[in-house]
Amino acid sequence: xxxxxxxxxxxxxxxxxxxxxxxxxxxxxxxxxxxxxxxxxxxxxxxxxxxxxxxxxxxxxxxxxxxxxxxxxxxxxxxxxxxxxxxxxxxxxxxxxxxxxxxxxxxxxxxxxxxxxxxxxxxxxxxxxxxxxxxxxxxxxxxxxxxxxxxxxxxxxxxxxxxxxxxxxxxxxxxxxxxxxxxxxxxxxxxxxxxxxxxxxxxxxxxxxxxxxxxxxxxxxxxxxxxxxxxxxxxxxxxxxxxxxxxxxxx
Amino acid sequence: xxxxxxxxxxxxxxxxxxxxxxxxxxxxxxxxxxxxxxxxxxxxxxxxxxxxxxxxxxxxxxxxxxxxxxxxxxxxxxxxxxxxxxxxxxxxxxxxxxxxxxxxxxxxxxxxxxxxxxxxxxxxxxxxxxxxxxxxxxxxxxxxxxxxxxxxxxxxxxxxxxxxxxxxxxxxxxxxxxxxxxxxxxxxxxxxxxxxxxxxxxxxxxxxxxxxxxxxxxxxxxxxxxxxxxxxxxxxxxxxxxxxxxxxxxxxxxxxxxxxxxxxxxx
Numbered sequence: 206x207x208x209x210x211x212x213x214x215x216x217x218x219x220x221x222x223x224x225x226x227x228x229x230x231x232x233x234x235x236x237x238x239x240x241x242x243x244x245x246x247x248x249x250x251x252x253x254x255x256x257x258x259x260x261x262x263x264x265x266x267x268x269x270x271x272x273x274x275x276x277x278x279x280x281x282x283x284x285x286x287x288x289x290x291x292x293x294x295x296x297x298x299x300x301x302x303x304x305x306x307x308x309x310x311x312x313x314x315x316x317x318x319x320x321x322x323x324x325x326x327x328x329x330x331x332x333x334x335x336x337x338x339x340x341x342x343x344x345x346x347x348x349x350x351x352x353x354x355x356x357x358x359x360x361x362x363x364x365x366x367x368x369x370x371x372x373x374x375x376x377x378x379x380x381x382x383x384x385x386x387x388x389x390x391x392x393x394x395x396x397x398x399x400x401x402x403x404x405x406x407x408x409x410x411x412x413x414x415x416x417x418x419x420x421x422x423x424x425x426x427x428x429x430x431x432x433x434x435x436x437x438x439x440x441x442x443x444x445x446x447x448x449x450x451x452x453x454x455x456x
Numbered sequence: 457x458x459x460x461x462x463x464x465x466x467x468x469x470x471x472x473x474x475x476x477x478x479x480x481x482x483x484x485x486x487x488x489x490x491x492x493x494x495x496x497x498x499x500x501x502x503x504x505x506x507x508x509x510x511x512x513x514x515x516x517x518x519x520x521x522x523x524x525x526x527x528x529x530x531x532x533x534x535x536x537x538x539x540x541x542x543x544x545x546x547x548x549x550x551x552x553x554x555x556x557x558x559x560x561x562x563x564x565x566x567x568x569x570x571x572x573x574x575x576x577x578x579x580x581x582x583x584x585x586x587x588x589x590x591x592x593x594x595x596x597x598x599x600x601x602x603x604x605x606x607x608x609x610x611x612x613x614x615x616x617x618x619x620x621x622x623x624x625x626x627x628x629x630x631x632x633x634x635x636x637x638x639x640x641x642x643x644x645x646x647x648x649x650x651x652x653x654x655x656x657x658x659x660x661x662x663x664x665x666x667x668x669x670x671x672x673x674x675x676x677x678x679x680x681x682x683x684x685x686x687x688x689x690x691x692x693x694x695x696x697x698x699x700x701x702x703x704x705x706x707x708x709x710x711x712x713x714x715x716x717x718x719x720x721x722x723x
């Protein structure tokens with residue numbers, strides 16, 4: 206973007222909105238919205254509290270476990286659905302339903318199944334993240350050029366070799382895209398899970414802040430979460446860029 | 457049953473003395489479309505045989521049946537006298553769309569057949585390097601397929617097929633996705649390569665000129681259902697400059713003769 210002939214960096218729009226926020230906050234129109242500078246100050250204070258630190262550890266651990274599970278199960282499931290018609294017919298409908306269903310409604314059921322603890326949060330992350338990973342992996346496997354598979358067969362690839370050396374790699378661009386989208390959904394899952402359980406990690410913090418109208422800290426925590434979600438999505442995007450060239454090179 | 461009947465019946469062509477690939481009574485139907493009917497063919501050892509015909513004559517299907525990639529509905533394929541129904545190390549395939557792994561370097565692509573056979577890394581890369589040079593790609597060992605032109609990519613495909621040291625090379629319209637100039641050059645190289653590598657080539661093409669230019673034997677297939685309509689052995693001297701062949705009388709006559717035969721299937 207250029208303005209009056211000057212190049213304006215991408216982050217500039219963010220800065221403009223921060224200024225708008227600051228002004229609206231200063232005007233004291235809505236008590237829900239403290240000035241941005243207060244929020245920043247709260248964020249600095251927040252990250253130094255032991256309660257935030259332990260909540261972050263809890264949240265990250267549940268998130269990492271849920272994501273690991275959904276990748277370890279989702280990718281093979283997607284490959285299976287992409288390769289085996291009967292598996293696709295059996296599971297396709299359910300994966301599609303779950304990937305578009307309002308999953309928040311199911312989290313209370315998870316609580317009954319897994320109790321008011323970390324297991325429910327892990328299950329929520331898993332439930333939010335896995336479906337898009339399955340769908341994207343399946344799409345990637347479906348798009349593999351048939352001649353690449355014929356090539357492997359004609360040069361004597363065993364079944365494991367075909368999957369490990371060809372199919373997994375050929376579908377990698379889509380698998381990574383699925384994982385990236387899954388990570389973002391997983392962040393949703395961890396927050397919604399914790400909010401509903403309300404006594405774990407960030408959920409507990411959000412509860413405390415909003416119930417006591419500590420809005421600066423509430424927004425600070427929200428911004429930290431957003432930043433985290435964007436950061437991991439960005440990291441995966443970097444990895445995607447590395448394999449992008451061959452996504453384009455495929456016939 | 458059809459296969460047996462045909463085998464015992466009179467053969468339309470005198471059987472060559474030493475045939476490496478023997479096709480007997482091959483038939484294949486896709487849904488309602490009869491792609492191939494009762495194909496009997498012998499492919500002589502050390503020669504380049506082209507399967508030529510208009511689209512829809514089942515030439516690629518026949519090649520893939522020989523490769524063991526497609527299962528025939530009836531009939532048998534024997535390589536060196538042994539019946540085969542799956543891919544094997546005595547055959548190597550060159551694909552129309554190259555079928556290279558875009559995530560792997562030229563060296564790894566060329567060595568892939570050996571990698572699948574469990575040849576150790578140092579040895580297979582040594583062999584790969586040799587064949588990369590053989591097809592004229594020395595210096596491109598560490599490039600990725602997307603950094604190469606179409607013609608160069610197909611050279612990688614050819615090097616991969618050569619590196620597994622198969623007796624029979626199966627080429628499925630290898631030049632159809634290569635631009636005209638590169639195709640000419642590639643055809644010349646293929647003629648040279650044939651003299652150096654003592655291998656049997658089975659070559660699918662829809663180009664009459666290409667078939668006559670490079671083949672020792674041309675099998676003409678007629679469409680719907682695909683059947684052998686004629687076998688031609690162009691007597692062209694390929695020992696000298698490959699450029700000369702394009703002006704050779706026999707070459708021009710054979711192209712014309714085949715065109716007259718195929719004309720009826722066009723339009």
